[in-house]
Every structure is written in C-alpha cells, then in structure tokens.
Amino acid sequence: MTAPLTPTEIAQTASLASHVLKAVSGADRDAALTAIHAALEANKGAILAANSKDMSAASALVTQGKLSQSLVKRLDLSKHGKWEDMLSGILQVKSLPDPVGKTTLATKLDNSLDLYRVTSPIGVLLVIFEARPEVIANIASLALKSGNAVILKGGKESVHSFAAIAKVIREALESTNIPPGAVQLVESREEVNSLLDQDQYIDLVIPRGGNELVRYIKEHTRIPVMGHADGLCAIYVAEDADEQKAVKVVVDAKTDYPAACNAVETLLINSATLTTVFPKIAQALIYAGVSLRCDEVSLAALESTPSTSGVTLKAGSTITAAVAEDYDTEFLELTLAVKTVDSDDEAVNHINRHSSGHTDAILTESKERAEDFMKRVDSAGVFWNASTRFADGFRYGFGTEVGISTNKIHARGPVGLEGLMIYKYKLLGDGQGAGSYGSGEGKKRFLHEPIAF
Template sequence: MSLTNASPADAAKAAKSASLVLSTLSAAARNEALDAIHAGLTAARDDILAANARDLALAQAAAADGTLSQSLVARLDLSRKGKWEDMLKGILDVRDLDDPVGRVTLRTRLDDGLDLERVTCPIGVLLIIFEARPEVIANIAALAVKSGNAAILKGGKESTESFVAIATVISAALARSAVPNAAIQLVTTRDVIPQLLALDHDIDLVIPRGSNDLVRYIKNNTRIPVLGHADGLCAAYLDPSVDATLAAGVIFDSKTGYPAACNSLETLLVHEAALSTHLPTIATALAVKGVELRCDPQSKAALSDTPNLTLLDAVESDYTTEFLSLTLAIKTVSSVSEAITHINTFGSHHTDLILTGSTDQAEQFMSAVDSAGVMWNASTRFVDGTRYGFGTEVGISTNKIHSRGPVGLEGLMIYKYKVRGRGQVATSYGEGEGQKRYLHEKLALD
C-alpha cells in the first residue's frame, strides 16, 4: 500500500497497471502478502490504537458541538469491544478461503476441438470512499489482494491518523511481498473525490462506506458502477403467533447490539393482535438500554400502562428514517401482507425480519419482501460478511445486479470466456447447406 499524494489520474493509472500484475500472481503469493499484513498490524497494535485514540478525541469534541454525528464516532472507535480482534481475524479468514481467481464455472464443447470455458477473474480497480471506519483499510486490502483487484482508498478526515498508521504498516508489509505497492493506495490529498469519480477509464467499481449522504452523492456524480447501499432502513414484523420471549430477545439484539450499524433495526411493525400480548414485553426489554419508542396511536395506547418507557408520538417521517441510535419507530398493521407492502414501499431493501411461529407465513414474507436480506426469528445483526463466512466484507449491497447483500470475495469477481480452437472460423457454422452444426455439449467442470 502506498500513501500517495499523486494526482487522482496518476494514482488510477498506477493502480490499473498494478492490477494487471496482481491478477496473475499465484494464490500462494497473494496469501503470503496477507500473512505479512496480519503480522505487521499485530506488531503495530499499540501505535495504531494510540493514533485511533487521537482521532477519537477530536471526533468526540466535534460530536459535542454538533459538527459530527454520534454514529460516526461509534464507527471510528477501533478499541470498541472485539473490533480490533475482528479486523485481524478477518484477514486470516480471507486468506483461508478458496482462491476465487481462475475458477471454471462453465465448460462447453462447441465442436470437436473447439471448447468454451467461463472463468472467474478480478474486476480490476476498486475505488473505496469511506467515512470513519478505519478497519475498512485492512478489510479492503485483504479482500483486494486475495481477489486480485487493485484498490484506491479515500478516507474521511475524521479518521486521518488511524488510517495513515494502518496504511503505513500495510505498505511495509506489501513491500516484502510480490504484490505491487501501487495495488493498494491510500490517497491522502484532500478534496479529490470529484476527480476520482470522473476516472471511469481506469477505475472499474466504486464502493462507498459511510452515511447515506455520502452514498447518494457518489451515485449521483459518477459514471463508474457503484456497489453499496444508501440507507439501512431495517424493519421487523411481529406476529402474535411467535413466542413473546423469543421475539423480545431478537428485537433487543437487532436494535441495541450496535445501533450505529446499517443492519440495526429501525422500524417495528406490530400486528394489532400482538399489541397487548407481546409489545409490552418487548418494550420493557428495550427500556433497559434506554431505547426511545416513537409510536403510532394504537401502539402508544397498548404501552400506556407499562412503566419506565420513553414514548413519543410518531410522525410519518419516522418510518423512513435510519436513526442509527437508540430510537425505534413502531407502527400497527393488520396482517403480514400489510407489513410486506409497508416494507416494499418505505424500506431501503437492505434487511428485514419476520417474527412468527408460522412456517407458511415466514416463507411468504421471505419470498415477497424485496430486500437483500430477509430473516425469520433471527437478528438483523447476522447480516455481515464475517458472520456469513465470507472472511470480511467490502460492504452491503442493495443493488439488483452483480452482487447483493454482504459482499465478500465473490462480489469482487467477474468472469471472462476462454475459447480454445484448432483454426476454426465462425463462417463455417450455421444452418445453411454445407455448414457445420454446433455440438453445444456440456462438459464436466472437474
């Protein structure tokens, strides 16, 4: 990884050249680079966390005066329980995954001596633009190296000291490997995002990691394909057939486990028959963490006799808001169909949850809800690359093409078609007299 203040155009050209080398390296060479990155970060733990603490102190001061959101502060903190360890483990998990490069996914005999193969290959050059989240540098570096992609990273100013410390270590590690240093670049020049977004000749995919404002800006200002999501507006539907204690546990984890995460629960849709039987139990559990409940009239009335709750009257915008805090909007519905309609109309197609004891109802919900992730009696917080066994992730995509949900190695691959022949020409084949017919014989992948 190089800490570069080169012009965006020069950085992109260097990344493109490096990507062509990286894509041809052996799996062993790429894995050795990951070992070097892991060892370097492990040794530099104290220095990196000290740099992160300096960033965090400035961010907390900015949050206190209202110039930075608390959710960004939460995402910035590398010392939060398990975050450092998860970052390091993610590198080794990625290393241990099967090599994604050069995997044959289709083999067809077009004719004797004329064979077609479809083979996985890297996308090329990735541009990752992120706010806070210093661990993104290690995550992306690991995934990019393993998948044979080059990556250009541009971080927000709130995490400058952290990402410079991490990038310095990764750069030294790559210098001891076969991976070109320009394959992973951290751009340190300020105010270059517009120029980077214009480089569609050399940059193949943009991956934003940050607020919905950042993602929307990027989507509106580039011709380069964008992989990501603008909002994590996750909803849960509560049916009276589910066990109330089970539902309370799942909702508690979904809302309070990490409120600043994009897979945190933001809206609870409650069947009218569950208002008196289930909702008080759930609200009491949430109150332990100080969750503010923004209720419609029916749900507020059902909770009026439950002590120690923070209840506010909901407004329509609450049901389309990603709070990223200990706030939950509650709305009453009359059926699972109404819940599905609400989610498909007002949701962000990220992750949605049904809590029910009915298998038929659960399957109806999971088939009909148009989201990247759908859960049945399981926390929305499971939606994560590491928890899915992807090693780590570059982000969560709500796209309808290429890759959807947590994006790990597979989401960073495309494919090419290889044809091996013996001098055949296309004009020899067709339906006319004297022309040859294609065999189109499917061959084993082994």
C-alpha cells in the same frame, strides 16, 4: 522527497498493479495477507495511538454539536473487539478458497473447440467510506485475495488512523510479490472528485456511508457504483410470534450495535399482539434504554397495559408519538419507530415502500407464513426468527465484507470475495473459423455438449 501522486497517477498506478495481481498466484496473494497481518500486529501500538488522536478530535466535535455520537462509536478501534476482529478477518479471508480462475461453465462447441467461463477480478476498486478505520484492512484483504487493486478514501474523522494503517500495509507489501500500488490511500475530497473522473482506469466505486455520500458519488461519476445508501431495517412481529424469541431478537437487533447499518429501525406490530407479545417486547426495550416512537394505536396499548404503563424509563429513553418521517429514518442510535399493522400484506407493503432494501425480518412460528414474507419482501436480506444484525459478511462466512449492496445487479447483500469477481470466457480452438458453422448447406452444426469440470 518524492512528490505525491496526482489522482490520475494514482489511478494509473492502481491499474498497472491490477494487471500484476491478475497474473500472480493465489499463494502469492495469501503471502501478502500473512505479511499484512503480521505487520499490523507488530504496529498495534502506533496504530492505536493514531486512532486515539482521531478519537480525541471527534469527541471535541461531539461536544460542539458538530459530530454525532454514533459516528464516534464507529471510529474507536480499541473497543467492541474491533482490533481483534480486524486481524482475525484478515486470516479468515486468507483461509477462504482462491476465487480467481474458477471454472463456472464448460461447453464443447465442437471437437477441439471448447468454451470455458472462468472467474476474473474486476480490476481497480475505488472504495469511499466514513469513520470506521478497520475498513481499510478489511477491504485491502478482500481486494488482494480476489486479485483486485484498491484505492481507499476514508472520512476526515479518521485521518490519523487511516494513514497509520495504510502505511503499514504498503510497507508490508514491499516484501511480497504484490506491488505496493495495489493498495493506495487518498485523503482529500478534491482527490476523490478527480478519481471519479478516471473511468479509464477505475472499474467500480463502492461508497460506504450515509445517503448523502452515496447520492453524491452516483451523481458525479460515470464509473459503475455498488453500495447502499441507508440501512433502514424492519422487523415484523406476526400474531403467532413466540414471546421469548421475539423479545430476544428485537432487543438484539436494536441494542447490540445501534450505530450499525443492520440494526433494526422500525418495528411492525401485528394488531393482534398489542396486548400479548408487544408489551413484553416494549418493556425489554425500555429496560435497555431504547426510546420508542409509537403510532397512535401502539402508544395507546402501552399506556393501557399494566406491565408498561408504570415502567420507570431508563435514563435517556422516552416513549413518544411517532411522526411520518420516523418510518423513513435511519436513527443509528437507541431509538425505534413502532407501527401497528393488521395483516401480513400490510407489513410487506410497508416494508417495500419504506425499506432501503437492506435487511428485513419476520417473527412467526409458521414456516409457510415466513416463506411467503421472504419471497415478497424486496430486500437483499430476508430473515425468519433471527436478528437483522446477522446481515454481515463476517457472520455469513465471507471472511469480512467490502460493503453491503442493495443493488439488483451483480452482487447483493454483504459483498465478500464472490461479489468482487466477474468472469471471462475462454475459447480453446484448433484453427476453426466461425463462418464454417450454421444451418445452411455444407455448414457444420455445433455440438453444445457440457464438459465435466
């Protein structure tokens, strides 16, 4: 039996595979995605059986108080259309234009001296994520389509699911021109710690998880890190917000999938809406089973408004006074912090102070007001009259996403194929030397003329 690879060998294998990936054709990479899709479909029963083992173990931990229910929801492959979305995501990635080798700039420096900037894969990705087993197929698809090798580390809660999916993917690649080493899975934290030292072979780390995970990764590697720690999203209801739109957007943003990083966690209410739009929003949230943590002003408004003061709470929901920490909390459940503000400036300042820079929205009928809000809020996603749940690579048409980045360099927001590309400069000459060019006597001048492409 072959001995398992060491972390260094895993990184080396991925690096060698990335060199092959950079040279193969887009057709070869697409063929690999077709093979992976077919193999996953053929092995659905075995994969869901493995996922069921993870679900059983996770449910037992929830009963013991050792695991949150929100994490278990992320784990289940059989519900919320996750299996179908995972497979369709692979095909959607395949259908996207080949991102490798695209010219983004072309300049004639001189006759027979042409400069081109072309897109290029990053190289080797190390992606560390929690709970969601479908991520392995999503990220493997994006990595292969973009010409990158990937090393994946999932959470211990999903160990059986990850192993089953990884096995199917690697076996599928054996029938293609892509080396199986292009997609690898590691299972232990010790392996991850060793991989974080492999900056010679690994080019980018992408952590997908909570604040604690992201901070740990950033503190324990020299490799560049791209990702987001929290999804602390806010929606601001301006005084001219349309009631029907506001109710629909806020309820969707909170209840569509509360455990997602793009679910709203803070509702900012303009004080002028306390007796108009806000009670309608609150009533709809209460009916949906959402617990509200309100500041003093909004709490008093609900208690004095007939439409909400006598509402029977749905089982599990509450209306309580907020504490300061609530406005810095990613609840990941049916809980929403509510705060009253007196102006757009106050709303923007609150968001920029407390937001994680993920996605924030304004509800208003004024285009000028919305544009001002979206310019001033410093987040990866800024929305007008739309749910924060739209912040997603699949919904953006990226096929799927490797994660959501709140970084301010390279990729930002949902990271699809484009975010997994860098570029290189190609210079096509005819024996020229740089010393021949300059501003002195006898020196040649550069043309710097754009070339059509």
